[in-house]
Amino acid sequence: MIEGTEITFCVPYEGDKELFRWHPSTSTMSPPMARVDETEILFIYKLTNHDAEAVKNQFNRDLEEVKKWLGWVGNDIAQFNAQLKGKAGGRITARREKLIKDQGLAASLGFPMRHRDNAPQTYVVPTVKRKITPVMPPQGTTPFVPEPILEIKEYEHILAIISDMAKVIERSPSAFKNMGEEDLRQHFLVQLNGQYEGQATGETFNFEGKTDILIREKGKNIFIAECKFWHGPEEFRKAIDQLLGYATWRDSKLAILIFNRGTALTTVLQRIPEVVKTHANFVKQTDFKSETGFRFTMKHKDDPQRELTLTVMVFEVPL
Numbered sequence: 001m002i003e004g005t006e007i008t009f010c011v012p013y014e015g016d017k018e019l020f021r022w023h024p025s026t027s028t029m030s031p032p033m034a035r036v037d038e039t040e041i042l043f044i045y046k047l048t049n050h051d052a053e054a055v056k057n058q059f060n061r062d063l064e065e066v067k068k069w070l071g072w073v074g075n076d077i078a079q080f081n082a083q084l085k086g087k088a089g090g091r092i093t094a095r096r097e098k099l100i101k102d103q104g105l106a107a108s109l110g111f112p113m114r115h116r117d118n119a120p121q122t123y124v125v126p127t128v129k130r131k132i133t134p135v136m137p138p139q140g141t142t143p144f145v146p147e148p149i150l151e152i153k154e155y156e157h158i159l160a161i162i163s164d165m166a167k168v169i170e171r172s173p174s175a176f177k178n179m180g181e182e183d184l185r186q187h188f189l190v191q192l193n194g195q196y197e198g199q200a201t202g203e204t205f206n207f208e209g210k211t212d213i214l215i216r217e218k219g220k221n222i223f224i225a226e227c228k229f230w231h232g233p234e235e236f237r238k239a240i241d242q243l244l245g246y247a248t249w250r251d252s253k254l255a256i257l258i259f260n261r262g263t264a265l266t267t268v269l270q271r272i273p274e275v276v277k278t279h280a281n282f283v284k285q286t287d288f289k290s291e292t293g294f295r296f297t298m299k300h301k302d303d304p305q306r307e308l309t310l311t312v313m314v315f316e317v318p319l
Contacts, residue, residue, distance in 0.1 A: 002048060009043040009059050024072035032065040041066065104149075150215075150222040155253045158192065158215070158223055159311060162257060163290075165191045166315040173318030184259060184317070185212050185227045210246075213255075221248060225255040230268050230314075233275045240279055240310075244301045247308060254298075254310045259317040265292070272312055283307060 020036045035042040043062055045055050165188050169176045176184065196215060215223040224246055228239045236258070243254055260268050273294055276282055281299040288295035292314040300306035 004046055004048045005050070007045045007047070007055055009045075009063075011041045011043070011063065012039055013041055014039075019070070019073055019077075020066075022073050022076075024069065024076050026072045026075070027069065032062055032069060034062065034066065150253045155223070155309070155311075159255065159313065161191050161195060162188055162225075162255070163293075163313065166257075166313070169318075170316055177318040179317075181212070181227050181229060181259070188213060188227070188257070212257075223253050223255075225257060227257045227259065229317075230258050230260045230263055233271050236272065236275050237279065240276065240281075240298075243310070244281060244298065244308070247300065252308055254308055256310070256312045258312060258314045260314055261317045265314070265316060268314055272314070276310075276312070 017036055017038065020041075023031075035044065043059055045058060047055060169184070169187075192213070192215070212227040213223075213225040214221060224243065226239055226243045228236070230236070236256075239256055243256060247254060258268065258272070269292060273285060276294070276296050277285065279298070281301060283297040283299055286295045286297060288311065290313065294312045296310045296312070298308045298310050300308055
């Protein structure tokens with residue numbers, strides 16, 4: 001131990017004490033050293049001589065070094081803060097989209113879900129002769145509003161009712177040979193209303209126009225179909241445009257019923273996939289177990305990210 005002198009320079013500061021501990025992206029190999037109190041930085045020097053100029057010069061160098069490092073830290077903070085809003089907004093948007101897709105995926109699986117005690121109740125359509133049970137995703141704290149979703153098994157059941165009615169037409173040609181589109185449509189509506197308690201309606205306004213067969217649940221369209229006689233590929237293309245024009249954003253199950261009268265059935269069946277696959281909204285053709293039917297995935301006309309299921313069914317109508 002030897003005798004010496006300790007000199008302390010006290011430099012007041014304002015701000016966050018923790019910033020002195022941060023290591024900026026730009027730095028040197030020798031960081032400045034000092035003691036940081038709540039309101040002051042303390043530069044402490046121990047010496048055995050009385051060279052005041054040397055101590056003063058060392059203090060100035062150390063103080064400038066601290067200022068330089070704080071400047072680098074400030075640049076990093078400014079850059080981070082400038083990007084923070086965009087990063088946070090992107091994370092929130094990505095999270096919200098994932099939650100909505102998760103809800104849609106769970107709703108589309110068609111399996112019973114295990115309910116949590118504290119979860120909101122899912123929506124169930126009141127019991128009818130045969131009930132449509134749209135699967136409702138649980139409501140969260142965001143403004144997202146759940147919408148009815150027609151399960152694929154109900155979609156298939158509706159198409160089965162239509163197909164069975166078409167078989168009646170084919171087996172009783174004399175009773176239907178003079179009927180037009182509107183008269184034929186009424187027969188399908190009678191069958192649908194018989195099983196869905198009047199939820200199927202004719203000539204119901206829907207978004208941009210009128211459609212032939214529409215099933216609604218709580219004011220939401222969950223099934224839309226068009227009835228058309230076959231008048232060639234161009235008219236069929238117009239029917240697709242018409243149906244897509246009726247579909248609101250949450251319509252997901254569509255159908256076109258083609259009545260063929262006087263044209264070779266094989267020609268009609270050949271032309272239908274050709275027309276659909278060249279349509280601007282076509283995505284892909286999927287499996288559909290029917291000799292005279294097809295199923296396609298289409299893009300919504302106003303939202304390319306929204307996919308619609310379109311089933312085309314062809315029926316022979318007697319001359």
